[in-house]
Amino acid sequence: MSLFLQQVVNGLLLGGMFALMSIGLSMVFGIMKTANFAYGALYMVGGYAAYWSSTLLHAPYLVAVLLAFILMFVAGVLVEVIGFRPLRGNEDATLIFGLGLALVIHGGAILAWGSQNRYIAMPGAQSLTVGPFIFASARLYAGIASLIILAAIYILVSRTRWGRIIRAVADNAQRASLIGINTRLQYWIVFGLGTGLSAVASVFLIPVFSLSPTVDDSALYISFAVVILGGLGNIVGCAVGGLILGLVTTISFGYMMSTIAPVMPLLVLILTLIFRPQGLFGVKGRLA
Numbered sequence: 001m002s003l004f005l006q007q008v009v010n011g012l013l014l015g016g017m018f019a020l021m022s023i024g025l026s027m028v029f030g031i032m033k034t035a036n037f038a039y040g041a042l043y044m045v046g047g048y049a050a051y052w053s054s055t056l057l058h059a060p061y062l063v064a065v066l067l068a069f070i071l072m073f074v075a076g077v078l079v080e081v082i083g084f085r086p087l088r089g090n091e092d093a094t095l096i097f098g099l100g101l102a103l104v105i106h107g108g109a110i111l112a113w114g115s116q117n118r119y120i121a122m123p124g125a126q127s128l129t130v131g132p133f134i135f136a137s138a139r140l141y142a143g144i145a146s147l148i149i150l151a152a153i154y155i156l157v158s159r160t161r162w163g164r165i166i167r168a169v170a171d172n173a174q175r176a177s178l179i180g181i182n183t184r185l186q187y188w189i190v191f192g193l194g195t196g197l198s199a200v201a202s203v204f205l206i207p208v209f210s211l212s213p214t215v216d217d218s219a220l221y222i223s224f225a226v227v228i229l230g231g232l233g234n235i236v237g238c239a240v241g242g243l244i245l246g247l248v249t250t251i252s253f254g255y256m257m258s259t260i261a262p263v264m265p266l267l268v269l270i271l272t273l274i275f276r277p278q279g280l281f282g283v284k285g286r287l288a
Contacts, residue, residue: 150235248265
């Protein structure tokens with residue numbers, strides 16, 4: 001029984017990390033209705049921003065997290081202004097731009113930094129014992145930080161004046177502009193915040209999963225899976241979708257054969273699409 005509870009707790013921590021990895025993508029889609037296929041590549045660059053801040057500038061861990069967020073916030077605004085804004089309204093063009101940008105970033109990262117794995121060590125002990133449970137400290141800290149950040153984002157969006165503004169923009173951007181809201185500025189902030197959050201997720205997850213140019217693909221796949229499972233653009237759904245995917249992944253690999261376990265998270269996603277295509281917390285839409 002204790003082994004099963006350990007797997008459940010590990011799954012919840014992993015799910016919190018998955019949710020944090022996905023929250024930036026969910027925000028951008030929910031508010032701007034833009035599917036950012038460069039998200040995984042930007043996530044990877046955010047990790048390198050923190051890694052080089054830590055390695056070259058000898059920045060403490062939390063300072064490296066802050067620097068990565070700031071740098072990727074600015075990068076996100078530039079990507080929105082230069083790339084996505086001129087193409088808004090043309091879904092095929094935004095899809096191609098995102099995929100093209102991801103390929104350019106991926107190739108540039110390999111040329112600039114090589115393909116070897118890199119790590120940023122979290123301060124403190126390598127493992128912690130909490131009651132009957134033993135945790136790798138990197139997983140425990142990352143999981144807890146993920147849940148705290150998700151709660152903060154939910155409060156920011158649902159309980160603040162700025163949250164009301166962006167919800168108005170998400171509901172109807174044209175109507176929001178008519179009542180004096182600068183929708184262009186809000187798009188910049190949302191895209192920058194979403195990209196900055198991807199960098200924060202990357203830094204917290206480097207000690208767990210390591211960092212290399214290939215993490216962009218896995219980050220993109222996991223993020224889209226979580227967002228689809230929870231409901232496109234829904235922050236609570238993103239958190240719940242991440243926790244479900246983390247639990248399914250951990251328990252599958254703990255109790256099933258290695259040939260079957262990797263299929264189980266995909267099976268959950270497929271069943272969700274069959275029986276609830278809008279996601280667990282999504283709202284049904286109608287094609288015009």
